Amino acid sequence: MMSRLRARELRRIFENLDKNGDGQVSLEELNWLLEKIGVHHSADELEFSVGKPSLDFDEFLYFYNSISSEGTTGSSGLVSPKGNKGDGDQETDLAEAFKVFDLNDDGFISCEELQSVLSRLGLWDERSGRDCNSMIRAYDTNSDGRLDFEEFKSMMLITIS
Template identity: 40%
Template sequence: MESPVKRPLLKSFSNNSFRLRSPSLNSLRLRRIFDLYDANHDSFITVDEISRALMLLGLDANMSDLESMIKSYINPGNAGLTYDDFVNLHRSINDLFFGLEDVQEKGTKEEQEESDLTEAFKVFDEDGDGFISATELQMVLGKLGFTEATEMERVKMMISSVDLNHDGQVDFSEFKDMMRSLQ
């Protein structure tokens, strides 16, 4: 069966760091994304909710292509994508954009995990200084629409919960420990 996902659908999609290759990190990330963009918490993501999510991520999607692609993943009788449908859609997009790379990529599982964690860390370390500050975490949470972003004290508590050396920031080593503990 040919995938209904078409390359022109996402015009601004060029950042390889968008993808995490670690299955457990992907699963956690996908669940959070699904829950975040299920705006009305009905356990379905509609075409409108996906469209809003893509716009927030800075991805320019052709609405008619988006609608036809997503509808092909929605089971008959459902109002939108279930979580499992969303995972299948993500897998199709991943295969389309990155499938060839997976065949060509070399290295051990540990090297790949390290690379994935480095890319994930860069998302939060907006100024590139090698540390995630409470301000940086707050900005990323805000961009993702998390309500925690409005309360700096909660953000500082999040930082302190993984800040092993108590310097008020999360370095890469602390970030790795946190992410590995989630697995």
């Protein structure tokens, strides 16, 4: 299972999704986010699962918690990515996550790709002082300045243990 996000990170994602600033995330905005992380549902499926046209922050947190539970169908009715039921499931989850970051599909995650994806999710802020090069260097075992799948997998397994 992927590393769970902290409330502060979820708040930033919520605020970035809430384009009109009304304190609600529409199903369209929510579906956009889900597609960016590789979870695909039709608008009708999402509306049926959520049961309302938009979510406030507390409902967004509840929704996040329901889809990020270990490999179960959350109370939202949406099936979360597979959990730790076996190494094959975890490997599949990590491969899917890797694809989200590998924007040019070259088999590597560059600093630019990492920063782009984190920015789209609202987890990158120029003022945060984060340096994507140092983030990559921490797990770049062959020192080529980018992460291959095995390096990414090591990073994620350390992050979620």
